[in-house]
Amino acid sequence: MKRIASLLSIFAMMFCLSCSQSNANGENKSNNNKNNTEMNTQKEKVLVVFFSQAGEQYSVGNIEVGNTKIVADYICKYIGCNQFEIKAEKDYNMPYMKLIEVAKAETKSGELPAYKGKVENIDQYETIFIGGPVWWGTYPQVMFTFFKDYDLNGKTIIPFTTHEGSGLASCVDDVKKAYPKANVLNGFSMYGHDVRTGEKKVIEWLKKLGF
Numbered sequence: 001m002k003r004i005a006s007l008l009s010i011f012a013m014m015f016c017l018s019c020s021q022s023n024a025n026g027e028n029k030s031n032n033n034k035n036n037t038e039m040n041t042q043k044e045k046v047l048v049v050f051f052s053q054a055g056e057q058y059s060v061g062n063i064e065v066g067n068t069k070i071v072a073d074y075i076c077k078y079i080g081c082n083q084f085e086i087k088a089e090k091d092y093n094m095p096y097m098k099l100i101e102v103a104k105a106e107t108k109s110g111e112l113p114a115y116k117g118k119v120e121n122i123d124q125y126e127t128i129f130i131g132g133p134v135w136w137g138t139y140p141q142v143m144f145t146f147f148k149d150y151d152l153n154g155k156t157i158i159p160f161t162t163h164e165g166s167g168l169a170s171c172v173d174d175v176k177k178a179y180p181k182a183n184v185l186n187g188f189s190m191y192g193h194d195v196r197t198g199e200k201k202v203i204e205w206l207k208k209l210g211f
């Protein structure tokens with residue numbers, strides 16, 4: 001009971017921190033211009049870069065496949081694309097409450113944790129989806145390591161998140177900060193506990209984008 005109360009208070013706090021960024025139900029909110037809602041849909045190679053943490057997660061229990069990965073898979077199933085999963089060198093597989101603390105410390109210190117692998121020939125992609133869970137109001141720090149390593153200025157970037165109340169939080173703004181010369185489209189967000197029944201919603205969003 002005590003644990004549930006402390007989880008709820010953490011998320012109440014996090015939700016308040018980010019409510020200026022999210023709409024009432026936390027979905028599909030972004031500060032972008034209207035003309036940034038659609039893209040050109042020529043047949044081109046598309047990449048989805050994402051981070052996702054399986055294991056013990058808020059509201060969905062112990063999951064074998066992370067919430068964001070499920071959304072990334074829906075995207076590629078629908079439009080056909082390549083994926084790069086950002087896998088941290090360090091192990092985040094730990095009890096949820098411990099992970100909350102580890103992530104909080106990383107966000108506070110601005111740590112840039114290392115990740116495995118690299119994207120082959122990123123120049124072949126003009127359009128790149130970037131997705132991750134909201135961790136303490138933004139993307140996990142390891143995603144910022146990726147942003148530092150790859151210059152995506154000049155490309156079209158489509159951010160998305162999964163979350164438990166914060167919506168897009170500051171993720172779209174943080175992508176814009178990382179890539180001021182990219183064409184960053186409106187973001188998309190979905191509750192983590194909704195993704196397993198949310199394929200239709202993802203497809204609707206992709207159709208709106210013109211895919």
Ligand SMILES: Cc1cc2nc3c(=O)[nH]c(=O)nc-3n(C[C@H](O)[C@H](O)[C@H](O)COP(=O)(O)O)c2cc1C
Binds near residue numbers: 133136
């Ligand atoms: C360390 C950590 C911090 C989190 N911080 C937030 C937050 O600030 N706002 C929010 O709405 N959800 C937060 N969550 C919930 C996750 O965003 C949500 O469960 C997400 O769907 C997890 O996606 P994944 O399974 O792809 O990693 C947090 C979860 C973790 C593990």
